[in-house]
Amino acid sequence: MASDNPSNQQKIKNNLDGGGGSILGASLIFGGTAVGAGMLALPAETIDAGFVPTIFGLILCWMFTFVTSLVVLEASWLSTCVETCGADNEGRSGGFLSISRMALGRPGEILTAILFWFLLTAIIVAYTSEGGQLVSQVDTINRVFVLGLVATFIGLVGTGLSMVTISNLLDHSDWKSMYPTVISIGILSFGAQNVVPTLLRYLDNDPMKARQAILFGSLMPLFLYTIWEAVFLGIVGTSVLEVGNKMEVMSVLGQTGGSIVGNFVEVFSICAIGSSMAGASVSLVDFFQDALEVVASKEEMIDEPKSLSVSVDSTRLVAAALALLPPVVIAYAFPDVFLIALEKAGLLGGVSLYGVIPALSILSLRKNYADESESMPGRLGGGNAALVVLAVISTALLLPEIANLFP
Secondary structure, three states, rough: OOOEEEEEEHHHHHHOOOOOOHHHHHHHHHHHHOOOOOOHHHHHOOOOHHHHHHHHHHHHHHHHHHHHHHHHHHHHHHHHHHOOOOOOOOOOOOOHHHHHHHHHHOOOOHHHHHHHHHHHHHHHHHHHHHHHHHHHHOOOOOOHHHHHHHHHHHHHHHHHHHOOOOOOOHHHOOOOHHOOOHHHHHHHHOOHHHHHHHHHHHOOHHHHHHHHHHHHHHHHHHHHHHHHHHHHHHHHHHHHOOOOHHHHHHHHHHHHHOOOHHHHHHHHHHHHHHHHHHHHHHHHHHHHHHHHHHHHHHHHOOOHHHHHHHHHHHHHHHHHHHHHHHHHHHHHOOOHHHHHHHHHHHHHHHHHHHHHHHHHHHHHHHHHOOOOOOOOOOOOOOOHHHHHHHHHHHHHHHHHHHHHHOO
């Protein structure tokens, strides 16, 4: 509950090391996290639905992303607030695992860890299976991939816009194909909720600024994806529906648009896979390193300062092996798993981790810590009813996919 004393928000600003970053910078972080190799899969997964149903589906996915990001923001803010104000200080950082531990207990933390691992592993498996040969041709750093992604996207749009035929966009519509493919790949392609706790700290723990950054940052991929779908579907039309392998639709764009468009498509594919795989890999390695350090600390395996640097280096190496070897093995054992992995990651991983878990966490936090923390400025409207609706919708999206696992 709010009080007449200095606000919890001000206490957080006084006691935590906020980054004091800009809304623009935070928006670019959110948008840049979302945009990546998901763009490569969008045409393949949305071609059956057609342009109009696809754009409608992407708007729904954007709404899901914005709403769930606000829920994650409130969960992170409340977690940090309770820690800073001394209600239950356990060294929480406002991240997904600490939020789940605080709101849902140890079982919730374990479930979140499993979902986080599944989501990132599925993404890395997908990128490795489709991009292993492409990425091996490029010996450079992730920054070059990102710059290349932006440059080739601009080149593709600039070259392809003049080739777009309106009839190609409007002649084919299959609304039944929206679920699960369009929704699944859409949720994954907008997914950047994992950086919301980082954005909150980057913006000096100001939730209103973080809300604005989430809004602008999530609109960025919606704008880019709409243009990308219009250019692709407007050029290739319904002829691409005859392609046997969905991932060959990108090559159809190159063939239809000519050699220049074909070259842009090839470089764009390399950069999209390279940039996204780098980010997902680092996140998963960090996740394993944090887990290993927690285990080592509890078992008092690292108790002498002189062995700390060696232990940290060893932990990083073990974390990298645990994070990257399994997806690489899976990807090369099943080389055609790209789209399947992304579909499963979007619904099973993304909806669970970004929809169900945060909604349940906020319901618990609001109930258990109402006296220790005020309401977050700019939080999602609708009260607890909105959170229940979010959890129900997320569960409804999940249940058919879970049922498909047990035919």
